[in-house]
Amino acid sequence: MVTMVGNEADIKDLVKNLLYLEHDAIAAYDSCIERLDSRELAGQISVFKEDHLQHVQVLTAMARELGIEAPTEGDMKQMLTTGKIALADLMGDAAILKAMKTNEDDTVTAYERAVRHEDAIPASKAFFMKAHQDEEKHRSWMETTAKTL
Known part of the structure; x- marks a missing residue:
């Protein structure tokens, strides 16, 4: 999937759409953790999920500062992010991690x-930079680990 998040003209729309994206990611992480056969892999995915939960906290505070209502769940894209994981489950852990990597491409x-x-x-730019680094780390781990399975 190709995301359009980040192209918003208004910072309020950007923060709101990043929150939707993070909630979609968290749902995909939950699905992934549930479906992985390897508990070791699921444990690492759980660690990465914590980064997404922290991103939601910061973005929710940003939304409050901007005077907008922060979304508390994902949007329609959530069906796509979790659906990929469900389909990949048919092919095993490597396929699940590859599907998760494509979700990370968007973040x-x-x-x-x-x-x-x-x-x-x-302050917002500093957070966005840290979140970007987190997402790069997640994506790299998923890609590298999937190749070794």
């Missing part, structure tokens, strides 16, 4: 764009 792209948003204040 990496979204945060790359968010860092460059013209209305982002320095």
Whole structure:
């Protein structure tokens, strides 16, 4: 999937859409943890899920500062992110991690764009940069680990 998150003209829309994306990611992580045969892999995915939960906390605080209502769940894309995991489950852990990696592609792209948003204040940009680094780490681990299975 190709995300459009990060292309918003208004910082309020950006924060709201990042929250939707994070909630979609958390749902995919839950699905992944449930479906992985390897408890070791599921444990690492759980660690990465904590990063997403932390991102939601920061984005929710940003939404509050911007005076907007923070989404508390994903949007329609959640069916796609979790659906890929369900289909990949038919082919095993490597396929699940590859499906998760494609979900991470979207979060990496979204945060790359968010860092460059013209209305982002320095504190927001710093968070977007950290979130981007987290997503890069998740994606890299998933890609590398899937190749070894």
